[in-house]
Amino acid sequence: MTFANPLRIPPLDEGTIQAGVRAFDLTLQAGTTALVPQGATPTWGVNGTILGPTLRVRRGERVRLAVNNSLPEATTLHWHGMRLPARADGGPHHMIEPGATWETTWTVDQPAATLWYHPHPHGQTELHTLREIGGLLLVDDVETVAAHLPDEYGVDDIPEILQDRTFDDAGAFVETERIDVGMLGDTMLGNGTVGPYLEVTATLTRLRVLNASAARTYTLCLADNRPFTLIATDGGLVPAPVPLTRLMLSPGERADIVVEMSAGERLSLRSTAQDLGVSARLAERMGGADELDLLELRAAASLRDSPALPPVLGTTGGLDARVPASQRTFDLGDNRINNQNYGRESHRPARRGGHGGGVERREQSHPSPQFSRARRAVSRARSRRKTAPARARGLEGHDLHSPRRHAAPRDAVRPQRRRRGALHVPLPPAVARRPGHDGSVSGRRESRAGEPRARNRARNRARGGWGWGREGHTALYTGASPRRRVGRAASLAAHT
Numbered sequence: 001m002t003f004a005n006p007l008r009i010p011p012l013d014e015g016t017i018q019a020g021v022r023a024f025d026l027t028l029q030a031g032t033t034a035l036v037p038q039g040a041t042p043t044w045g046v047n048g049t050i051l052g053p054t055l056r057v058r059r060g061e062r063v064r065l066a067v068n069n070s071l072p073e074a075t076t077l078h079w080h081g082m083r084l085p086a087r088a089d090g091g092p093h094h095m096i097e098p099g100a101t102w103e104t105t106w107t108v109d110q111p112a113a114t115l116w117y118h119p120h121p122h123g124q125t126e127l128h129t130l131r132e133i134g135g136l137l138l139v140d141d142v143e144t145v146a147a148h149l150p151d152e153y154g155v156d157d158i159p160e161i162l163q164d165r166t167f168d169d170a171g172a173f174v175e176t177e178r179i180d181v182g183m184l185g186d187t188m189l190g191n192g193t194v195g196p197y198l199e200v201t202a203t204l205t206r207l208r209v210l211n212a213s214a215a216r217t218y219t220l221c222l223a224d225n226r227p228f229t230l231i232a233t234d235g236g237l238v239p240a241p242v243p244l245t246r247l248m249l250s251p252g253e254r255a256d257i258v259v260e261m262s263a264g265e266r267l268s269l270r271s272t273a274q275d276l277g278v279s280a281r282l283a284e285r286m287g288g289a290d291e292l293d294l295l296e297l298r299a300a301a302s303l304r305d306s307p308a309l310p311p312v313l314g315t316t317g318g319l320d321a322r323v324p325a326s327q328r329t330f331d332l333g334d335n336r337i338n339n340q341n342y343g344r345e346s347h348r349p350a351r352r353g354g355h356g357g358g359v360e361r362r363e364q365s366h367p368s369p370q371f372s373r374a375r376r377a378v379s380r381a382r383s384r385r386k387t388a389p390a391r392a393r394g395l396e397g398h399d400l401h402s403p404r405r406h407a408a409p410r411d412a413v414r415p416q417r418r419r420r421g422a423l424h425v426p427l428p429p430a431v432a433r434r435p436g437h438d439g440s441v442s443g444r445r446e447s448r449a450g451e452p453r454a455r456n457r458a459r460n461r462a463r464g465g466w467g468w469g470r471e472g473h474t475a476l477y478t479g480a481s482p483r484r485r486v487g488r489a490a491s492l493a494a495h496t
């Protein structure tokens, strides 16, 4: 690809100090942005038409954010990676109606890190993020200040928000095409710039890379394979600089890397083909085979000499591994955790944790009481169904053995599961997938205990699919395959 456009640098917003509180005013608004030649792109932004300012706060201070929603739809603003009380979180329970302002406040108390704010409305996180609401939220602390890292924003400390998009013939974002794991675009954006380049003016440049894509995982590298240096991850500074030639970032992840350059040279940041830990066919569908140009770094004819990176970086940020509360092992791969499918009976208890917090409940060796209860309920429901007449299951008239079964009502999938005796129903070909989707990414399970099944079913149908996942991690599953439906059937059975 050609790098034809200067990398857009989101403005830095340090707020204003009001009575000892750092205060920010954010307005979510709709507009259009020139991104591609075929036409202006309708976009949403924060205090602008695309993305939002980079917010900067310091550890120890109190912050207040007023978020005004001037969009035509209700949404939320969530502080991804920030340690804060639930009432300040901006999750799906903090919907901001059009025209309303949501004000939230908390005291920043966590190590310096690169965080991400983005919308988090129930079932619409992906869509609203795709429309370009979001930005970086930087936390500084005494360590980062003392470390003499590249920290001049927009000069040698550069945000790099990675997003993939597909444009239609008029230049609008395509919002409906999706794979199992979410939207996968064919065009890269860096900070809302197509084909971006950056004028580099110092020997060391820090890139704060955020994977703000819904489904795509990147494996960063430099075009000539030279090493770069990892200095921080989601949780903040790493203990010491780590030289790398490859770095994988899944959706929601951040990494601060430092690139060294000589005067006059050009170097591109790329994403290489990668091992996503799934079958080759699935990996290809998930973009694992894609080679992508992300950003061209253009060094000036003469560069300012940057101080060398310190040998020791973070000392306060890490977890203390000497006194673990308990030790657990998670083997993640091929849509499974510890070789168990997730999104099955283990799923309902898992909802309690929010944001992926339920994983530990899927641990095999010590299932929680909730886990065991759910599992017992499912097996009870299974044995009941074995004796239930086909009519009661709504199956009369459907030949379960014919290829038409994908077109049969969802309930028809249940006997198929029983016949196979397992939940391992192969994924159908892509054409069997339902086109269109409401754009859900956060993947909360929709069925709720105690609600009538019909209502659950109606809600899920309206939602256009069935999915789950852990936002901010690799798994953002939102497909509507028979396998998912089986999981759903099992879950609903637990409620009867």
Ligand SMILES: [Cu+2]
Residues within 6 Å of the ligand: 078, 080, 081, 118, 252, 471, 472
């Ligand atoms: Cu998030």
